Amino acid sequence: xxKIFAFCVHHPWVIIAVIAAxxxxxxxxxxxxxxxxxxxxxxxxxxxxxxxxxxxxxEFTYHEETYIGVVGSDVFDRTTLxxxxxxxxxxxxxxxxxxxxxxxxxxxITGSEAGIEVTELAPDGxxxxxxxxxxxxxxxxxxxxxFRNLFISEDHTGSLIxxxxxxxxxxxxxxxxxxxxxxxxDKTQKxxxxxxxxxxxxxxVVNSLMGDYMIRDMRVFIPIVNLVVIATxxxxxxxxxxxxxxxxTVAISTTWTLALLAVLKWPxxxxxxxxxxxxxxxxxxxxxxxxxxVFSDAEAGKRGKEGIIGATARVSLPVIxxxxxxxxxxxxxxxTDVVPIKQLGYLAxxxxxxxxxxxxxxxxxxxxxLDGLGREYIPRHxxxxxxxxxxxxxxxxxxxxxxxxxxxxxxxxxxVSIGGTLMIKxxxxxxxxxxxxxxxxxxxxxxxxxxxxxxxxxxxxxGSGPDDIKDPEVLRKIDALGQSLKSIPEVGKVIxxxxxxxxxxxxxxxxxxxxxxIPESRELVAQxxxxxxxxxxxxxxxxxxxxFSKAQILLIIKSQASALAExxxxxxxxxxxxELAAGGRQAFATGISAITREFNRIVxxxxxxxxxxxxxxxxxxxMPIFKSAKLGLFSILPLFIPILINxxxxxxxxxxxxxxxxxIASISVGVGIDYSIHFLSRYRHELGVGCDIDQAITTxxxxxxxxxxxxxxxxxxxxxxxxxxxxxxxxxxxxLTALVMITSSTAAxxxxPAFIARFHPRxxxxxxxxxxxxADTIPTPQRxxx
Numbered sequence: 040x041x042k043i044f045a046f047c048v049h050h051p052w053v054i055i056a057v058i059a060a061x062x063x064x065x066x067x068x069x070x071x072x073x074x075x076x077x078x079x080x081x082x083x084x085x086x087x088x089x090x091x092x093x094x095x096x097x098e099f100t101y102h103e104e105t106y107i108g109v110v111g112s113d114v115f116d117r118t119t120l121x122x123x124x125x126x127x128x129x130x131x132x133x134x135x136x137x138x139x140x141x142x143x144x145x146x147x148i149t150g151s152e153a154g155i156e157v158t159e160l161a162p163d164g165x166x167x168x169x170x171x172x173x174x175x176x177x178x179x180x181x182x183x184x185x186f187r188n189l190f191i192s193e194d195h196t197g198s199l200i201x202x203x204x205x206x207x208x209x210x211x212x213x214x215x216x217x218x219x220x221x222x223x224x225d226k227t228q229k230x231x232x233x234x235x236x237x238x239x240x241x242x243x244v245v246n247s248l249m250g251d252y253m254i255r256d257m258r259v260f261i262p263i264v265n266l267v268v269i270a271t272x273x274x275x276x277x278x279x280x281x282x283x284x285x286x287x288t289v290a291i292s293t294t295w296t297l298a299l300l301a302v303l304k305w306p307x308x309x310x311x312x313x314x315x316x317x318x319x320x321x322x323x324x325x326x327x328x329x330x331x332x333v334f335s336d337a338e339a340g341k342r343g344k345e346g347i348i349g350a351t352a353r354v355s356l357p358v359i360x361x362x363x364x365x366x367x368x369x370x371x372x373x374x375t376d377v378v379p380i381k382q383l384g385y386l387a388x389x390x391x392x393x394x395x396x397x398x399x400x401x402x403x404x405x406x407x408x409l410d411g412l413g414r415e416y417i418p419r420h421x422x423x424x425x426x427x428x429x430x431x432x433x434x435x436x437x438x439x440x441x442x443x444x445x446x447x448x449x450x451x452x453x454x455v456s457i458g459g460t461l462m463i464k465x466x467x468x469x470x471x472x473x474x475x476x477x478x479x480x481x482x483x484x485x486x487x488x489x490x491x492x493x494x495x496x497x498x499x500x501x502g503s504g505p506d507d508i509k510d511p512e513v514l515r516k517i518d519a520l521g522q523s524l525k526s527i528p529e530v531g532k533v534i535x536x537x538x539x540x541x542x543x544x545x546x547x548x549x550x551x552x553x554x555x556x557i558p559e560s561r562e563l564v565a566q567x568x569x570x571x572x573x574x575x576x577x578x579x580x581x582x583x584x585x586x587f588s589k590a591q592i593l594l595i596i597k598s599q600a601s602a603l604a605e606x607x608x609x610x611x612x613x614x615x616x617x618e619l620a621a622g623g624r625q626a627f628a629t630g631i632s633a634i635t636r637e638f639n640r641i642v643x644x645x646x647x648x649x650x651x652x653x654x655x656x657x658x659x660x661x662m663p664i665f666k667s668a669k670l671g672l673f674s675i676l677p678l679f680i681p682i683l684i685n686x687x688x689x690x691x692x693x694x695x696x697x698x699x700x701x702x703i704a705s706i707s708v709g710v711g712i713d714y715s716i717h718f719l720s721r722y723r724h725e726l727g728v729g730c731d732i733d734q735a736i737t738t739x740x741x742x743x744x745x746x747x748x749x750x751x752x753x754x755x756x757x758x759x760x761x762x763x764x765x766x767x768x769x770x771x772x773x774x775l776t777a778l779v780m781i782t783s784s785t786a787a788x789x790x791x792p793a794f795i796a797r798f799h800p801r802x803x804x805x806x807x808x809x810x811x812x813x814a815d816t817i818p819t820p821q822r823x824x825x
Contacts, residue, residue, distance in 0.1 A: 041352045044403055048344045051404035058401055062291050065298035072297065075306035076210060076249030078469055078599070078631050081377055081638050081698065088629070088637040095497055095629045099591050100580040102137075102203045103242040106493055107220065108486045110197035111235035114142065115177050119198075119235060120166040122227060126237075127200055129223045135212055137205040142190045142198045146576060147179060148539070150546040155567070157576040160186075182550070185538050188491040188531055189595065197489045204243060213247030238482035240493045242631065245469050248479050252765035253312045264316050264760040265290075268323055271753045276330065280409065284402050285326030289319040291401070292393035296386055305386075309472065310379035310698050313761055313769055317387055320757025321365060321710055322394025324750040328358050328717065329402050331746040344407055351403050357720040360660060361713035362395035367656035368709015372702060374652055375645025377638065380702055384649075391709075427748050428741075431788070435740045438792035439733055445793040449680055449786075456680075459687030465643050465696035467635045468600040472697075472766045487597040491531030496594035496607060497630035498524065503623040505586040509564045513590075513624070514540060514557045520614050520626060521592050527610065529603045532595040536582035543567040596632065604628070604636035642701050653708035654678075661716065670723070673794055674715040675708075677786035681779045682707050689775070699768035703776050710754060711783035717743045717750075718787050722795070732799060736792045744788050751784030 047054050082089050095101070107126060112119050120143065127139045143161040150156070160179055167173040180186055191198050202220070204213070217239065224237045265286065272282040296318050300311065332354040336346050369391060372384025437445055473480040486493050500517055502508050508517075514537055521533040541555045544567065548554035558564055571579060583590050596603060608628050615625055654675060662671030682704050694700060721743035725735035758780065761773025 040355050041348065044348050044351045044355070044399070047400045047403045048348050048407040051407045054400050054404040055408075058291060058397065062294050065295045068298040068301040069294070071301040073304075073306045074211065074250045074253055075308060076246050076253065078467070078638075079634050080306070080308065081379060081467070082634060082641065083376060083378055086376070086637065088633055091627070091629045092631075092634060095499060095591070098584045098589060099497075099582070103495075105202040105204070105217075105220070105239065105241040105243045106486060106490075107200040107202065107224065108197060108238045108240070108482075108489060109200070109235050110192070110238070110485070110489055112196065114191055114195050114198045115173055117166055117168075117173070122231060122235065123198055123200060124164075124166055126223055126227055130200070130202055130220060133216055133219050135205050135208050135216060136202060138203040140190075140201040140203075142180065142186070145186065145190055146578065147183070148542045148546055148571070148576070150550065151574075153570075153574070155543055155546060155570040155574050157571065157574045183542055185534065185542065189534070192489050199486075199490055202241075210246050210250050213243050214251045217244055217247050217251075236485075238485050240479060240483040240486050242469075242494060244479060245473075245483070249309060249469070249472070249766075252473075253307060253309065256312050256764050256766070256769070257307075257315070259763050260313070260316050260760055263763060264319050264757050267756045267760055268319060268753060271756045272323075272327075275327070275749045275753075276334070280406070281330055281334070284330060284405055285323050285398075287405075288326040288397045288401060289322040289394055291397055292322050292390050293318045295393045296390035299389055300386055305382050308379040308382075309766055309769070310702075311383050311386065313699070313764075313772070314383060314386055314390070316757060316760055316773075317383075317706075318390035318394070320754045320760075321387070321391060321706075322398075323753050323757065324710075324713060325358055325362060325395050325398035326402055327749050327753060328354055328361075328746050329398050331749065333403075333406060335742075343410060347403050347406050347410065351399060355399060357717050358399065359395065360720075361716045362391055364657050364660050364712040364716065365709040366391045367660065368653045368705050368707075368712070371649040371653035371656065371705045371708070374648045375701075376641040377645055377698060377701070380642075380645065380698060383702065384705075387706075427745055430748065431741050431744045434744065434785075434788040434792075435737050437789050438736060438740070439796055442793035442796045445789055446797065449790050449793075453680055453683055456683035456687030459690035460683060462690030463686060463694075463696055464602075465639050465701075466601050467638045467642075467697055468598055469631075469635075470599065472768055474765065474767055474770075477765070487531075491595040492529075492597040494596050494599050494632065495630060496530075496596050496604070496628060496632040498592040498594060498607075498611060498626060498628050500590045500592070500619075500626045501624060502588045502590070505588050506565075507624075508536065508583050508587040508590045509561050509568070511557050511559055511561060511564060514564065516618055516622075516624070517590055517592060518557065519618065520611070523614055524592070524594055524607060524610060527603070527606055529597045529600075530594050530607070531597055533592060534582075534595070535592040536579070536590055539571065539576075539578060539582070540564060540567055543571060599632050599635050601632075601636040601639035604632040605639070607632070608636065638698075642696060642698070646696065646701050646704065650682075650704045650708065653705045657708055657712045661712070661719075669799070670719055673791060673799075674712060674719055676794055677715050677783055677791050678708055678711045680786050680790060681711060681782035684782055685775055685779050688778075694771050694775075697768045697771075699766075699772035700775065703772060703779060706776060707779045707783060710780065711787075714747045714751065714784045714787035715791060717747055718791060722792075732796065736796060740788055740792060747784050747787060751780045755780040 079089055079092060109119065109123055123141050124143060127141045130136060131139050143166065144159045144164040146157050147160040148155060148157055161167060161176055167176045180191060187193065220239055224239060228237055268286060269282055272285055276282065293315050296314065329351060332350040333347055336350040341349060366388040369384050369387040373381050375381055470480060470483050483493055502513060507513055517535055518537045521535055521537065524530055525533045537557065540557060544558050545551065545555045568579065581591065594607065611626050611628055619625055657675055658671055661674045662668055685703055685707065689700065718739050722735050722739035725738045726732065755777040758773050758776040762770050764770050764773065
């Protein structure tokens, strides 16, 4: 390794030129990155739940609807209906809008001389002009329960406008459409003078705003995290080179990592949007450790090119090992089936590797050039204004004089944290990722409270063969299943082919309400469906497939939470056992809510597998480094307490395990083990020199401990930038990860030394002498401020 560092120092321009060329090529790839905020991308394409979801879209007419809710005054007021009509007319002019439906234009089944006719609910979709016309319109609306809570609220003070986009409309296209709709709404409300409140929501809007907010987050994260890192580095090193060199290192590694995202054609998601912050916050550590060692050696008299080579060579092993363990922590995320987390694991591992390589080559090369220009390093960070020194002295005293107390307090914290960990729940509700006060969250909450809901859950019944759905007995099963699911509080409405058939039967019997039933004859059902098709009805394909072997029940729901999906699926399973087992038929759930429920399942199993793998990888890396099974096991002690504190806090605070918070444990293992490695490396080195455990612990705390504290504070400061995100899970992961960094570094400098002081075996004198002869150490001068 020393030869490599010597080459970097003696041929610095070669290293800088190669890194600069690679960085320029990488920067050219970044504009190719795409954004995909859809919920379905969180699970793999071959996952059975996603396969069923895609297949269902092919078998039934599928469209996700954007809703505009007009709420406040009586819907059967001419002014309100004119407002609804005006909004709809303007919305129809927006490119990529396929269809706009409202209370005036929705299809209405009525009787005619031909038998059945499907017309607009208001004749020609026009606003009724006279009181008599308005009263007739009101009676038609109230005559069919199908419209209630779907297009008109229960108390008649609100109405929904449904907007359907053309096929092939991308998420990126929805962002300008949303803002066009928002402009229409703002214009309408100005003219309305406060009569009604108007809200926009729906799955397409949620997806589009997620994509828009991701871009906003990136624009905020990158400059702010750089400013935070600059401030942190200047606080530590108080020199220009101490700020610029680590910053350049992470800027280059982040550019390379984002380029890899583009090259692999992976989209930017709500998870990977934090990738730049993560790469900068974690990668800055390697530059800090290299510079701290070079600066400390320079202060001790080892300056010039040989001083740079010697310091880099000495610190390279712990830095490389720390990098490998961090890569292992991130790589363990690849074991999960949550696709964006898996992708982040690969990308972050690459980013760490890039930061590691650049820190050990680029920084020595630049320092060599500065040295050649006669820019002598003047130490400023070890002064009497030093705030780290007193903290390290406190840690040293606690570890050696009160080791038993430290261990007892640690075990108490561990026990309390386990209690909170048992309270954690997992969930993924796309709308809940937005902050409570955000416009989309306010709009969605209001519309869910006023109407049946803004999301849909698809329940499919597989019949026994073609035309099976036309069997009245099967239709009654569908109706019974729908009524059963309607009992779930968050299910606002249930609609299916049964609603259309009941209505057709009613109009064919002189609109007698008693005839709002399923006909007894299969032939009559088939005749109704044929008449409906001839009359221009276009709703059938939403509820049955082409050969009538399957039927779809649409649940209009008030939440996409996986907990709701779990209740729906359990109820469907019970219905299958009770009602469908004997007939060769089966019902199952699909749709976005089924996707969120599957996410809920795999995120828990993925969290466990990635966390266990990260620990195993760390142990297998550290044991050979320290040539000691005990030290290898000791190295993971500072990880358990911080991670369990994190989980305990999540449990007590009601923070769910989601796509962002699910990664914290593995990240904590990968990054937190660095602190143990740096401490134990210095401890073992000092033990070989002096054979005094207490002195080795003290020296390790006062030397490596300083870099560990710098590292932890810099990483924590970087992650805390995530609290500026527009997404609640990202905010939560920001402050939780920052907390784990602080607690991990503190544990590495208190709990770990305390355990070593209490349980590490004494080393025989001859072993100490042998290690001392092998040691290549630079004496660290004693300073009062350390």
